[in-house]
Amino acid sequence: MSRIAGSSRDVALLGFRRQWLPILTTLAASLLALFPYVASRPIVPDFAYLVLLAWRLLRPEMWQAHIALPLGLFNDLVAGLPVGQSMALWTLTFLILDIVDSRVGWRDYWLDWLFAAAAILFYTAGGWYVAREMGSVVPFEVLLPQLALSVFAYPLVARLVVALDRWRLAR
Amino acid sequence: MAPPSTRRPGFSRRAQYGLFLGYVMAVGGVLFAGLLLVIAVIDPSGFNALKGLALDVTSPVSSAGRGVSRFFGGIGDSVGNYVQAGNQNAELKRRLQESRRRLIEAQATELENKRLKALLGLTRETENPVAVTRIVGSSFASVRRLATLSAGASAGVQPGQPVRSADGLVGRVIETGRWASRVLLVADSASNVPVRLVRDGTPAIATGHGDGTVDLKTLEVGKNPFRRGDVLVTSGVGGVYPPDIPVAVVVSVQGDRTVAKPLADPSNVEYAVVLPVYQALADTPLSEATESALRGASQ
Numbered sequence: 001m002s003r004i005a006g007s008s009r010d011v012a013l014l015g016f017r018r019q020w021l022p023i024l025t026t027l028a029a030s031l032l033a034l035f036p037y038v039a040s041r042p043i044v045p046d047f048a049y050l051v052l053l054a055w056r057l058l059r060p061e062m063w064q065a066h067i068a069l070p071l072g073l074f075n076d077l078v079a080g081l082p083v084g085q086s087m088a089l090w091t092l093t094f095l096i097l098d099i100v101d102s103r104v105g106w107r108d109y110w111l112d113w114l115f116a117a118a119a120i121l122f123y124t125a126g127g128w129y130v131a132r133e134m135g136s137v138v139p140f141e142v143l144l145p146q147l148a149l150s151v152f153a154y155p156l157v158a159r160l161v162v163a164l165d166r167w168r169l170a171r
Numbered sequence: 172m173a174p175p176s177t178r179r180p181g182f183s184r185r186a187q188y189g190l191f192l193g194y195v196m197a198v199g200g201v202l203f204a205g206l207l208l209v210i211a212v213i214d215p216s217g218f219n220a221l222k223g224l225a226l227d228v229t230s231p232v233s234s235a236g237r238g239v240s241r242f243f244g245g246i247g248d249s250v251g252n253y254v255q256a257g258n259q260n261a262e263l264k265r266r267l268q269e270s271r272r273r274l275i276e277a278q279a280t281e282l283e284n285k286r287l288k289a290l291l292g293l294t295r296e297t298e299n300p301v302a303v304t305r306i307v308g309s310s311f312a313s314v315r316r317l318a319t320l321s322a323g324a325s326a327g328v329q330p331g332q333p334v335r336s337a338d339g340l341v342g343r344v345i346e347t348g349r350w351a352s353r354v355l356l357v358a359d360s361a362s363n364v365p366v367r368l369v370r371d372g373t374p375a376i377a378t379g380h381g382d383g384t385v386d387l388k389t390l391e392v393g394k395n396p397f398r399r400g401d402v403l404v405t406s407g408v409g410g411v412y413p414p415d416i417p418v419a420v421v422v423s424v425q426g427d428r429t430v431a432k433p434l435a436d437p438s439n440v441e442y443a444v445v446l447p448v449y450q451a452l453a454d455t456p457l458s459e460a461t462e463s464a465l466r467g468a469s470q
Contacts, residue, residue, distance in 0.1 A: 036233040038318055038438040039311035040358060040383030046312035064190070065197035072204070077225035080310050080317055080346075080353055083218050084207030091201045095194075131314040133212045136361040138314050138381030146312075 021168045022055045026071050033079040042143060045150035048075050049123055054161035057112045060101050065094035082130060089126045093119050116154045223348030230351035233308030234321050301445040302326040306437055314381060316359035318437050323348045333446045339417035339434035341443050357433045358383050366418050367406040374406055377418055385419050387429040397421045397429045413449040
């Protein structure tokens with residue numbers, strides 16, 4: 001495709017890509033839960049949440065908070081979580097980040113990582129609490145390896161999302 | 172920094188209302204999701220239709236890729252085996268000798284068992300499996316330890332049925348779709364399996380620990396009866412799990428806490444057998460003794 005859109009079809013295609021790529025990548029990350037591997041302990045990061053967080057921190061103006069509801073429902077159903085868990089936790093994350101955005105004047109790479117780490121901690125603790133209410137009482141230490149791995153996986157996911165974003169907005 | 176005094180996106184009323192409505196939807200959505208969670212806590216089998224549908228749609232993907240991931244998992248094992256061949260050989264020879272001795276003992280025990288059972292007039296009820304199926308995937312990002320089976324309600328699988336493999340107990344079915352179902356693994360901390368120690372029959376409860384091991388709790392306080400290497404089998408107490416399915420082997424004993432490892436490693440299990448729910452009292456015919464006791468009571 002040339003730099004200048006040649007037809008209305010090209011314009012529509014670019015518009016579609018601009019609007020839907022973040023959503024589709026998040027859904028695709030949710031589908032990673034179908035990877036045919038049976039884990040005996042929670043260690044793999046929840047990539048859907050990391051991708052969602054990376055998009056949200058990179059483009060705060062792109063989504064309103066309620067977009068997390070359908071995305072969370074999809075994640076709940078695919079990953080076999082109790083229905084409502086990701087819906088609630090993801091939307092709460094967005095609302096909290098909206099408040100944070102209005103308080104913090106500037107952000108850089110390290111601050112983004114700090115926010116992401118805090119959000120990951122919130123999400124992991126939330127999932128842990130819901131599982132506890134569902135009768136699965138697990139000491140929180142069991143989750144620490146996954147927590148650390150998620151925090152360190154965030155920059156990689158963010159890098160990937162930045163590359164996707166460049167492609168998304170390329171003309 | 173202090174928040175700006177106004178969050179208005181501009182002078183456009185449309186934009187202002189849009190933003191406001193967005194927040195209303197988000198907060199309402201969080202409350203709605205919280206309500207769904209409360210329902211899920213009160214009635215874990217709720218939304219089974221919805222979750223079963225999602226399970227049906229997604230399980231073929233996992234099912235198709237399972238061979239590939241098993242292949243790659245196998246490569247690591249093979250390399251490790253090659254490196255440790257010498258040690259392993261010696262170890263295996265020692266184990267073989269030991270198991271040969273055990274086998275003879277077991278044969279003797281079996282004979283004795285048969286004799287005693289014949290004496291008591293008991294017949295061992297045969298287990299008719301509901302379905303023989305494959306484990307195709309699991310939850311790996313969440314705290315819960317759940318696995319996905321490639322058989323569902325159309326094969327007769329119902330929530331509550333125990334699942335075993337050749338190695339031992341895998342878990343219990345908790346959700347079913349039409350062609351797929353979800354299993355609560357023994358290692359999940361919501362799973363409680365009544366077990367007994369093979370060595371001396373000490374009853375205990377095996378509760379998942381959430382990290383791939385199970386905790387053993389005895390019913391008596393004080394002395395810890397477990398030793399490293401002890402094998403536990405289901406006791407059949409309380410129904411659901413049929414008796415004498417191997418469950419776990421004790422790997423460490425630290426004071427009061429006993430950690431055991433499930434014998435059926437779900438990541439290596441190829442086939443799983445779904446068994447009917449074990450109902451000891453309902454399934455056994457009334458023995459002569461009970462009948463006479465009842466007769467005695469009615470007189």
